Amino acid sequence: MNNPQSPNIRLKKRPANIGSQGSSHTVQNAKQRYEHYLALAREKALSGDRVGAENYYQHAEHYFRSAAASAPSAQKTDQ
Structure with missing residues (x-):
């Protein structure tokens, strides 16, 4: 029974096995977004908007x- 006060929300399901190509794409996408938000934060900081800059830094x-977290580990230990 649907509750009239709660919206009917459908969540997208992620595939269980993304594969190595998907993983590297995820890392590249995250790096690009990191650089994008860092640039936006710097612009806000230069304009004097400290709150906006902090938001983008976060x-x-x-x-x-x-x-x-998504990057394959660069160091392998030999034990």
Whole structure:
């Protein structure tokens, strides 16, 4: 039974296995978005809008962390 006060929301499902090409695409996309939001933050900071700059810096940080988490590890340990 539908609740009249809650909207009917459909969520998109992500595929369980993205594959190596999808993973590298995800990293590149996150890096591009990081650079984009960093540039926007710098513009806001130069114009004197500290609150707007902080907002964009937080967005940039999110994509920086996403890229780092999605990237294959560059160092392999030999043990």
